[in-house]
Amino acid sequence: MRRLLLIAARNLRQNRKRTALLGIAIASVTALLVLLTSVSNGIQDTMLRAATTLSTGHVNVGGFFKITSGQAAPVVTDYNKVKEFLRKKLPEAREVADRLRGWGKVVSPATSIQVGISGLDVKAEPGLSKVIRVIHGKLEDLSKPSSILLFEKQAKRLEVKVGDGVTISAPTVRGSYNAIDVTVVAIAKDIGLLSGFNVFTPKQTVRDIYLLGANTTGAIHIMLADHRKSAAVADKLRGLLRDAGYKMMEPLAQPFWMKFPLVTREDWTGQKLDVTTWEDEMAFLKWIIATFDGISASVVGILMIIIVVGVMNALWMAIRERTREIGTLRAIGMSRGRVMLMFLFEAMLLSAIFTVVGAIVGVAASGAINAASIELNEGFTLFLMNDTLRLVVAPKSVINGIVTITFVTTLFALYPAYRAARMKPVTAIHHVG
Numbered sequence: 069m070r071r072l073l074l075i076a077a078r079n080l081r082q083n084r085k086r087t088a089l090l091g092i093a094i095a096s097v098t099a100l101l102v103l104l105t106s107v108s109n110g111i112q113d114t115m116l117r118a119a120t121t122l123s124t125g126h127v128n129v130g131g132f133f134k135i136t137s138g139q140a141a142p143v144v145t146d147y148n149k150v151k152e153f154l155r156k157k158l159p160e161a162r163e164v165a166d167r168l169r170g171w172g173k174v175v176s177p178a179t180s181i182q183v184g185i186s187g188l189d190v191k192a193e194p195g196l197s198k199v200i201r202v203i204h205g206k207l208e209d210l211s212k213p214s215s216i217l218l219f220e221k222q223a224k225r226l227e228v229k230v231g232d233g234v235t236i237s238a239p240t241v242r243g244s245y246n247a248i249d250v251t252v253v254a255i256a257k258d259i260g261l262l263s264g265f266n267v268f269t270p271k272q273t274v275r276d277i278y279l280l281g282a283n284t285t286g287a288i289h290i291m292l293a294d295h296r297k298s299a300a301v302a303d304k305l306r307g308l309l310r311d312a313g314y315k316m317m318e319p320l321a322q323p324f325w326m327k328f329p330l331v332t333r334e335d336w337t338g339q340k341l342d343v344t345t346w347e348d349e350m351a352f353l354k355w356i357i358a359t360f361d362g363i364s365a366s367v368v369g370i371l372m373i374i375i376v377v378g379v380m381n382a383l384w385m386a387i388r389e390r391t392r393e394i395g396t397l398r399a400i401g402m403s404r405g406r407v408m409l410m411f412l413f414e415a416m417l418l419s420a421i422f423t424v425v426g427a428i429v430g431v432a433a434s435g436a437i438n439a440a441s442i443e444l445n446e447g448f449t450l451f452l453m454n455d456t457l458r459l460v461v462a463p464k465s466v467i468n469g470i471v472t473i474t475f476v477t478t479l480f481a482l483y484p485a486y487r488a489a490r491m492k493p494v495t496a497i498h499h500v501g
Contacts (some may be wrong), residue, residue, distance in 0.1 A: 077417060086385065087418060093378050094419055094473065097371045097424035100468045102430025104364045106459040112357050114454045115260075116295060116346065122262045123184070123293045124349040125165075125289025126298045127305065129154065131317065131322050131341040132331045133284075140331045141278075142169070142324050145339050147285040154290060157308050158428040159317070160301050162291045167191050168274035169286035171325075172238025174216070174267060175247075177229035183267045185236065187274030187286070195291070205230040205254035210268060215253040217268040223255045230255060236269070246277050258455070260290050273385075298345040306343050317342040375473065376480045408485045415481035419474040427466050434459040 081087075094136050119192040120126060129150060132140045145298065146151060147166055160312060168187030173180045190196060190210040197207055210217050216234065218226070228234060230252055237247040250273060258264070275284070302319075310316050317340050320327060324342065347354045 073260070075362045076181050080453060090378055091418060091422040091425075093246065094375055094422040094477065096426055097375050098423045098426025098469060098473055099433065101368055101467055101473070102427055102461070103433055103459070105465040105469065106366060106430070106434040106461050108360050108364045109460040109462050109465065111360050113460045114458050115353055115357065118201050118259045118454070119173060119262060119350050119353050120289070120291065120346055121196060122186075122259065122266050122297075124344075124346045125287075126292040126295045126346050127290040127302050128287050128344045128346075128349065129290070129305070129309075129340060129341055130287035130344065131329070133339045134331070134337045137337060138332055140328060142328075143280065143284050143286055144288065144341065145281075147284050147288060148283070150341070153290055153309075153312060154288065154305075158290065158301065158305065160292050160294075160297060163193070163195065164288060164290055165189070165247045166271075166285040166288045168179075168271050168278075168284075169324075170274055170278060172236055174218070174226065175235040175237055176226040176232070179225060181222060181225060182265075183222070184265050185238065185274055185277075186266060186268050188268060190268075191269055199259065201257040201259050202254045205252070206496040207254055207256075209253035210270065212251075214248065214250045214273060215270060215271060216250040216273075217254040217256060219256050219263040219266075220258045221264060222267065223252070227431060228252050236273070236277060240278055246279065248273060248276050255453070268436045295346070298347065302343050302345050309341055309343070312314035313330050315340045316473050321348045321351070323351075364418070372473070375477060380480055380484055381447070395477070404490065411485035412481055413479060415485075416474060416478045419477040421469075423470045427470050431466065433460050434461050 098327055129144065130142060131144050133143050133145055134140045144166075150410060151166060154161060157250070158164075168185075170185040170187075172185055174183055183201055187212075188196075190207060200207060200217075202217075204223075205217075207217070216236070218228070223229065226234060232252050234252060235247050235249050235251055237245055240246050250269060256263070271285070274280070274286075275282070290301070292298060306316055306319065314356070315338065317327075317331075320330075320342075321344075324344070327342070437457060438459055444455055
């Protein structure tokens with residue numbers, strides 16, 4: 069086996085020009101594959117971080133409380149007990165925080181806008197500062213009573229700045245409107261589509277608007293170390309909560325606000341908990357990510373076809389040029405299997421060496437793009453939820469790319485290698501190239 073590898077390496081060295089051309093092509097495809105996966109990973113990571121900061125956790129424990137069978141409020145009562153239960157039973161949880169949520173108007177002397185209202189404890193969510201970039205004021209000031217954080221376009225439309233007063237107005241569960249005056253303490257840079265429909269305020273402000281008690285929250289957001297385990301953790305959590313005696317809603321892959329008609333039709337009262345994932349709450353986000361992944365897969369597929377055709381053509385040329393050599397090797401006793409292995413090793417060595425080179429180039433290019441901080445236009449920013457292109461190099465994806473390209477090129481070298489092994493020694497020796 070070692071001798072066959074040495075022969076394969078010698079053949080690659082002897083045909084430097086062909087090896088270099090094909091190697092550059094393989095390295096280029098590998099580098100592009102690394103770049104594409106880094107772009108896809110970066111888009112997914114950026115969008116997911118923005119969405120889970122603004123609207124949802126990886127897994128959420130929400131629900132509805134019904135005073136009567138026809139009146140439902142999207143709240144969780146006695147939520148501290150539920151939070152402690154989650155911390156004890158979910159070792160997968162990296163962070164557990166609760167938020168109140170609502171929908172209403174923010175009114176300024178100039179105009180008003182409809183927004184989703186998130187009530188939070190800014191000190192309990194350290195991840196906020198990693199995603200929300202405050203350009204005026206301080207994020208920490210959101211801990212002050214009757215304060216509000218707006219995003220750039222919202223502040224511009226309302227014609228307000230830090231220190232100005234605005235009014236939050238929203239309908240209560242009983243159908244009457246309530247309002248509260250708040251002060252703008254921070255204005256943050258826009259984060260794409262979602263930032264246009266969200267404002268942040270302390271939890272007590274939302275409780276005051278909706279006349280809720282101190283033991284009530286809107287939803288408990290659970291952040292995981294690995295967001296890909298969201299569905300599995302959600303299934304596990306439903307079972308744990310049910311076993312602990314909590315009444316549970318049936319799983320439904322919809323955001324909470326779409327469940328109002330279903331809940332109000334059901335004949336029950338009291339509290340029911342609802343466990344959802346970020347994919348349930350942000351279905352459009354999953355669609356955008358899937359679209360980018362599909363585009364990347366299509367491009368990679370086309371590149372792989374080009375490489376496979378190139379490898380097969382190169383091997384056919386090598387076989388034709390070395391027909392007499394193959395005949396001589398067969399004549400002195402080399403078996404068909406060993407001849408076939410020799411050509412396979414040649415393809416494998418070529419692919420393995422240049423995929424590694426291509427991967428290194430791709431990683432370096434990804435780092436250079438991140439360092440360049442390439443700004444995106446408004447159309448991309450709207451959906452990608454970031455104003456700069458951010459690539460994320462995942463070591464697992466790089467290794468998978470190297471292994472995949474090496475395996476595919478070696479696999480498609482089987483047929484030319486098999487044809488070489490099937491040559492009759494006498495015919496091959498007398499061949500004139």
